[in-house]
Amino acid sequence: MFRSTVLVLSLLVCACTSVKVQSVDTSLPMLHVCIQRNTQVEVSDFLAVLQEGFERHGIGTEIYNGNRPRRCEYVLMYTALRSWDLKTYLSHAELRLLRSGQEIASAEYHLRGKGGLSLMKFAGTKKKMDPVIDKLLAGT
Numbered sequence: 001m002f003r004s005t006v007l008v009l010s011l012l013v014c015a016c017t018s019v020k021v022q023s024v025d026t027s028l029p030m031l032h033v034c035i036q037r038n039t040q041v042e043v044s045d046f047l048a049v050l051q052e053g054f055e056r057h058g059i060g061t062e063i064y065n066g067n068r069p070r071r072c073e074y075v076l077m078y079t080a081l082r083s084w085d086l087k088t089y090l091s092h093a094e095l096r097l098l099r100s101g102q103e104i105a106s107a108e109y110h111l112r113g114k115g116g117l118s119l120m121k122f123a124g125t126k127k128k129m130d131p132v133i134d135k136l137l138a139g140t
Contacts, residue, residue: 015108016112017120019132025096032060033097034072039065042088043080049125050078050095053133057140063114074099083111084119088124095136107136 006046024030034056037047051061054076061076063136068075075098090109096107109132 002020004037008110017128018110018112019108020110021132021135023136023138024107024140028099028104028140030059030074030140032062033074034069035061035063035076035078036068037063037065038078038080040120041078041080043082043125045125046078046080046090046093047128050076050133052126053130054137057137058136059137059140073083081123085121087122090128091121093129093132095132095137097136101107105123105136107132 035047035050041047048062051063062072063094064072077098080090081093082088082093084085091111093107093109095105095107096103109128131138
């Protein structure tokens, strides 16, 4: 019995969420961000969650495919991965914010152990990414 309890607790502890963020410098006058569409991302609502998050901070967004439009001083590049356990869920995401080609901020969301036994792994993309976006854009 004791071993079973320790095993379950170990799995739950391993199911922690890791968030690493390098926030945007608050002195940058960022009013508009171009988001480079990543066609490899299969998390259907990820792009919409990104746009809503930036707009919540008063930053307009536009999506582009392929080459960066010249008018885009700030560009967001992203990736998001899904895992499966009864259904698919967001298990990892990375955001890279560039200004004139130089990285100025970044964020990473990672579900350790792909969420283990925690039911929180099934939370929606918005619930997982809103705090990450808020930390990324803190002070803008």
